[in-house]
Amino acid sequence: MKKDEIVPDYRLDMQGEPCPYPAVNALETMKDLKKGEILEIISDCPQSINNIPADAKNHGYEVLEVDSSGPTIKYVIRK
């Protein structure tokens, strides 16, 4: 699947929230998704770069995209 073709089903825009809340909310949300559904998480807590992708993998989800080119980071995760 090419990057620009990924269309998320849901978005969790956590801008302004400090860690660990973006990662905690992301995991809570993923729990309620159906298999195959895609969640996009927006976070401007830079430290989330070390926790959201790792947590997603630890819980068996697939990390489709991480865009950390700017201060606001985008994560795209599939259940």
Place this chain on the structure above:
Amino acid sequence: MNFWQNFKRDFLVKFWAPIPAVIALGILSAYYFGITGTYWAVTGEFTRWGGHILEAFGVDLSTWGYYKIMNMDGNIFTRIDGVMIIGMFAGCIAAAFWGNNVKLRMPVSSTRVYQALIGGIIAGFGARLGMGCNLASFFTGIPQFSFHAWMFTLAMILGVYLGAKFSLLPFFQSKIKLKKVSCSKELHTDKKRVNNLFKLGSIVFIAVLLWAVYLIFVQGSTKLGMAMLFGSAFGLAIAKAQICFTSAFRDIFTTGRSQMAKAIVIGMAVATIGVFSYITMGQPAKIMWAGPNAIIGGVLFGFGIVLAGGCECGWMYRAVEGQVHFWIVGIGNVIGSTLLAFVWDDLSLQLATSWPKINLLESFGNYGGLFLNYGLLVLLFILILVLEKRYLNKSINR
């Protein structure tokens, strides 16, 4: 040209991998001790700043016992800890500006503001009661063979656990709602701003390198100059790799992730042998009282850093990234450490100064102490694995 562009992208703009960075910090901190004679620490200097502020308001500090221990001589430009912190800030600024990671992030609610301030005060108080933060009583304290650091660390893990439970109570949870969407969110970048930030970061970084070179070669203050260089490396590494000591134990309890905690133990294992070699060559170790102060301080500190979202070392790089939350945490830390200095003379005898300073290398002999420290590090590593497994079993099988 291509070479420069690739270098810039891979080493200056992108985040660094956190695990090698923590291990590198362990190695660097051992050399820092060998060259400057002190360990990598930040809260002591913040405490002195609080003291200078009190002096500016006309308070006479000569009767305050804590400031006598802290040695208030000179100022930020003449103390090793002071110039190291200047270097650290420069490294943090360079990392944030090179990486296009600067944005004014305002707190989303007043709850977060109080969390930052109160957490910062509790952490600042606890750190100074325990004679150090995640650095001097943990990451750089354990490799000094000071038993107080072990007491502080175990108490801190308990505090972090309590803090994580408390910070995830419904009252504190994020009110942000999930949205159903049909397209990806476009993130805008302003190329000109990115370039300007990059230049600014470079100017700050080069300026501090020149300053350090001036201190070493012109002024002849070699230790100050080297401390500044080390500081810039510490700052660059913690900010580029987003090293967060707070998250190390917290996230085992919040999401079951332990990679940072494990990396820190490996970093300390590397630092231990380096520091050991300098101590056996005659460098005096930094040993603190192994009293109830280390335990009470550790619990308070662990609770405070999790409530605040960052510790004394972490708020530095987050503050320069424009995270207003961590400006408040920083202010809280200085208030907390000053409060501790205020009550110190009433508490110190019972809680700290009447207790022995336990140096593992003296109590168990050089090699006995060395092996004991490694044994304790192995036990800490196993504790991390057990805690992680406990969380993941609970979470995934739910």
